[in-house]
Amino acid sequence: MSGLAETFAAAAQEQRGVLIGYLPAGYPTHETCVSALTAMVRSGVDVVEVGLPYSDPLMDGPTIQRAVDASLAGGTRIADVLRTVESVAATGAATLVMSYWNPIEQYGARRFAADLAAAGGVGVITPDLTPEEGGEWLAATAEHGLDPVFLVAPSSTDARIAQIAGIGRGFIYAASTMGVTGTRDRVSGSAPQLVARVRTVTKTPVAVGLGVGSAAQAAEVAGYADGVIVGSAFVRRLLDSAGAEPETGVRAVAELAAELAGGVRQRRPRPV
Amino acid sequence: MDPLPDPSGHFGRYGGRFVPEALIAALDELERAYQQARGEPGFTAVLDRLLASYVGRPTPLSDAPRLSEHAGGARLLLKREDLAHTGSHKLNNALGQALLAQSMGKTRIIAETGAGQHGVATATACAALGLECRVYMGEVDTARQALNVARMRMLGAEVVPVGTGSRTLKDAINEAMRDWVTNVADTHYVIGSVMGPHPFPMMVRDFQRVIGVEARRQVLERVGRLPDAVVACVGGGSNAIGMFHPFLPDEGVRLVGYEAAGEGVDTGRHAATMSGGRPGVLHGMRSYLLQDEDGQTVETHSISAGLDYPGVGPEHAWLRDTGRVSYRPVTDDEAMRAMALTSRTEGIIPAIETAHALHGALVLGRELGPEAVIAVSFSGRGDKDMDTAARYFELLDGPP
Structure with missing residues (x-):
């Protein structure tokens, strides 16, 4: 099993971007989700982000909302998310959880950190936890050797970027655009500048998310960032295969992973 | 005892800000604009006049x-x-926030509504001040409060039924937050109650x-x-x-x-x-x-x-x-x-x-x-x- 630092360092050696893939736990079922995530890893995803399904995902667009609603309706619990992490971490890929704050708070921050570390997880992305409210969480993650990943946005001030870079571990999640998750035709033009601003204050790797869905976009983002985060595009493949055999969705996810893995190895210059 | 909330927006252990980073700058801007407006006799005078002559206070x-x-x-x-x-009491807040948004140069207003009273109040304030208005409302509520949907549309607001989650007020708030994070440059989110991230609970309280x-x-x-x-x-x-x-x-x-x-x-x-x-x-x-x-x-x-x-x-x-x-x-x-x-x-x-x-x-x-x-x-x-x-x-x- 490798941590985030090792994964980013190895990719840097190979002069390529790290590919980070997301799916919400329990969608479409626990088993198919685990199959899809492990297939992702086999097809070139370096870091897996297991989403903890939440009833009020206010940073997510319609694609992820639909999958998360279905997962919750299917009865997915926090224990199932941890089981998913355990299965995926067993592949050797660095495995994170992406969770809104309230489920972690209700589970107990220390208990969640302990159980996640025991399951083999290496970190947690918390999209609605600000540094001001993160004191207890920072202590809990430090105690259990987990990387707390925080977001920066194009609207973040320099002072705030410095503050977030000062507490974030593993990588800094740069939200490419002002908005919610979901693929877009073009990755926002504000992303390269945001990544550059983060780089002036930290040596921690920077990964870009929101709106990336194709190999070409992955190549473009890998041209200026250390990592490329893809979520909705993977979820879309599963949604589109709803009703078909589970293998169909898993295969579609693996195909996209392979395309994107090719992309992060190309590092295309950005179109002007 | 010091007045609440404290400078970081807490009432004891409650309140605070739990939002995507993309909204922090907007909340800071809003807080500054609100503190400034509250200290300006001009803003208070305009609001007081509207409360008397328009709201009927x-x-x-x-x-x-x-x-x-x-x-x-x-x-x-x-x-x-x-x-x-x-x-209802809702116009006290909607008018105050719409006036503040206008002073901040925002041209577009969004709101959530449950029963429709806050949506109607916001649509009303926007009509009176010449602001574009979109109201998010759960599908369960658009059905049981159809009259208020018609009122909002009559007032020129766009009403967007929300079909996700439980299709009620909480989901309308989620959708309004998603809109706000996407369009925050020209848009103000008029939250209808003493809730949400700081400074909303303080600001709405003060207007009420x-x-x-x-x-x-x-x-x-x-x-x-x-x-x-x-x-x-x-x-x-x-x-x-x-x-x-x-x-x-x-x-x-x-x-x-x-x-x-x-x-x-x-x-x-x-x-x-x-x-x-x-x-x-x-x-x-x-x-x-x-x-x-x-x-x-x-x-x-x-x-x-x-x-x-x-x-x-x-x-x-x-x-x-x-x-x-x-x-x-x-x-x-x-x-x-x-x-x-x-x-x-x-x-x-x-x-x-x-x-x-x-x-x-x-x-x-x-x-x-x-x-x-x-x-x-x-x-x-x-x-x-x-x-x-x-x-x-x-x-x-x-x-x-």
């Missing part, structure tokens, strides 16, 4: 002698927010304080002393905080908020956040919430769309924990009985939300006795609830 304080007979003879005094323009400031003065003029108790219904809690806040230093004045107990707090079909919930984080704030063991928001129920919300403003959570305000549950049936009684004894049809406070006042009056004076926040009128009432009381003739 001060709203009256009505004696309710026939209703009081059912309250053990205690004297009920009704603070008539139902007589404010648009029929006019209710309690007027009521306190009017009770003193009418009765010659402070009331024994002040009561209000609590969903998110904006009319309640507006009514209570000026009375907080008056230690002899008992403050009671009434939550929607739906079919009963022990049935699981209710929206009584403080009677049946525990602290957690939702919609950018820490407060009491109705949630399951995993922190998932649970579906709520109330016959009143305006109280059908799984959270409550963080200042209420604080006031509950300190004991300064007590919160009690009122069921659907109790509220509907109070609605009918108030209509028939006083000739005033209350909103079902308001009827929760009226039931509370009737019970409290019997507890306190005939010498007691109770000021009730009469938060809104019941026209919007006629469909629900007609079905509940079988008021209409003919085949179903």
Whole structure:
């Protein structure tokens, strides 16, 4: 099993971007989700982000909302998310959880950190936890050797970027655009500048998310960032295969992973 | 004691900011603009003039002698927010925020609404100030409050039905937040209650304080002393905080908020956040919430769309924990009985939300006795609830 630092360092050696893939736990079922995530890893995803399904995902667009609603309706619990992490971490890929704050708070921050570390997880992305409210969480993650990943946005001030870079571990999640998750035709033009601003204050790797869905976009983002985060595009493949055999969705996810893995190895210059 | 919230937006352990980083700059900008506007005589003068000439403030304080007979003879005094323009207290806040947004150079306004009262108030303020307006409303609520949907559209607002999650107020808030994070450069989100991330709970409270400031003065003029108790219904809690806040230093004045107990707090079909919930984080704030063991928001129920919300403003959570305000549950049936009684004894049809406070006042009056004076926040009128009432009381003739 490798941590985030090792994964980013190895990719840097190979002069390529790290590919980070997301799916919400329990969608479409626990088993198919685990199959899809492990297939992702086999097809070139370096870091897996297991989403903890939440009833009020206010940073997510319609694609992820639909999958998360279905997962919750299917009865997915926090224990199932941890089981998913355990299965995926067993592949050797660095495995994170992406969770809104309230489920972690209700589970107990220390208990969640302990159980996640025991399951083999290496970190947690918390999209609605600000540094001001993160004191207890920072202590809990430090105690259990987990990387707390925080977001920066194009609207973040320099002072705030410095503050977030000062507490974030593993990588800094740069939200490419002002908005919610979901693929877009073009990755926002504000992303390269945001990544550059983060780089002036930290040596921690920077990964870009929101709106990336194709190999070409992955190549473009890998041209200026250390990592490329893809979520909705993977979820879309599963949604589109709803009703078909589970293998169909898993295969579609693996195909996209392979395309994107090719992309992060190309590092295309950005179109002007 | 220092005024609350503290500089980081907390009421004790409640409140704060739990939002995507992309919104932090906008919240900081809003807080600065609000503090600046509050210090400017110009802003206050314009708002005060509009409150008087457009909203119709001060709203009256009505004696309710026939209703009081059912309250053990205690004297009920009704603070008539139902007589404010648009029929509820909501315009106090919507107008204040719309004016602030305009001063910040924002051209587009978004809002969420449950019963539709806040949506109508925001659409009204936008029409009057020439701002573009979009209102998010859960599909369950667009169906049960169809009249208010028509009112908003009549006023030129775009109404967007929200079909995700439980399709009620909480999902309308999620969708409004998503819109805001995407369009924050030209858009202000007019939150309708004392909830959400700092500075909203503080700002909305301040815009609603006019209710309690007027009521306190009017009770003193009418009765010659402070009331024994002040009561209000609590969903998110904006009319309640507006009514209570000026009375907080008056230690002899008992403050009671009434939550929607739906079919009963022990049935699981209710929206009584403080009677049946525990602290957690939702919609950018820490407060009491109705949630399951995993922190998932649970579906709520109330016959009143305006109280059908799984959270409550963080200042209420604080006031509950300190004991300064007590919160009690009122069921659907109790509220509907109070609605009918108030209509028939006083000739005033209350909103079902308001009827929760009226039931509370009737019970409290019997507890306190005939010498007691109770000021009730009469938060809104019941026209919007006629469909629900007609079905509940079988008021209409003919085949179903």
